[in-house]
């Protein structure tokens with residue numbers, strides 16, 4: 001394999017076949033819920049119970065969800081690249097933990113995580129797999145009612161941006177998997193990688209809004225396309 005510094009960006013499409021749902025497809029999450037109500041700080045201030053219920057349901061669904069062949073293939077690629085002395089960065093917009101369940105390590109969750117809570121009073125972030133309510137107590141400062149889902153809402157700064165841009169500057173391969181390319185800053189990563197001279201590949205169900213920017217694209221369900229692409233790159237082992 002010729003690539004030594006790989007950055008992968010994943011979106012909801014990689015977890016679609018694990019039952020986690022996508023956002024903008026027909027029947028997607030943003031066709032059933034108003035994102036202004038459940039994915040903005042203003043929505044949370046207006047109706048915290050509604051927002052807690054939305055994320056409690058998704059956090060509950062996560063417990064039964066299993067990684068699919070696409071998650072497993074990306075974990076296999078990471079092991080291969082790192083055993084060979086290369087650099088591998090997996091950045092996900094997803095708030096599920098299916099990459100970790102598949103064996104990926106050091107995953108950058110730029111939009112936060114369902115299984116994490118954030119205290120608005122003291123700033124603590126930590127593992128949280130139960131329901132959150134207006135009565136939940138912060139494990140760190142003891143404040144009651146200040147815990148919120150540790151998910152990045154519209155208008156908030158995503159996590160890990162310095163590390164991500166450093167990775168993109170050095171990348172010789174950038175691959176986007178299962179994302180519509182409609183939400184910035186993630187949608188702009190392909191441009192950063194191109195500027196750095198990286199080869200860029202899109203793996204998606206169908207061509208995304210950014211299709212023309214990529215050097216190459218492969219289309220179909222992630223469980224098939226990602227698995228086949230990884231096997232082509234490193235072999236089936």
Ligand code: OAD
Pocket residue numbers: 010011012013014016017022023024025028039093094111152153154177178179180181182183203204205206208220221222223
């Ligand atoms: P979208 O719902 O916008 O896009 C999902 C993409 O996955 C689309 O391009 C689909 O064609 C593709 N797709 C669907 N099923 C697939 C499958 N089985 N295999 C491969 N691809 C498939 O989701 P994201 O791009 O992840 O942010 O959305 C980005 C962000 O918008 C999310 O992280 C979330 C949302 O608002 C926040 O909540 C902050």
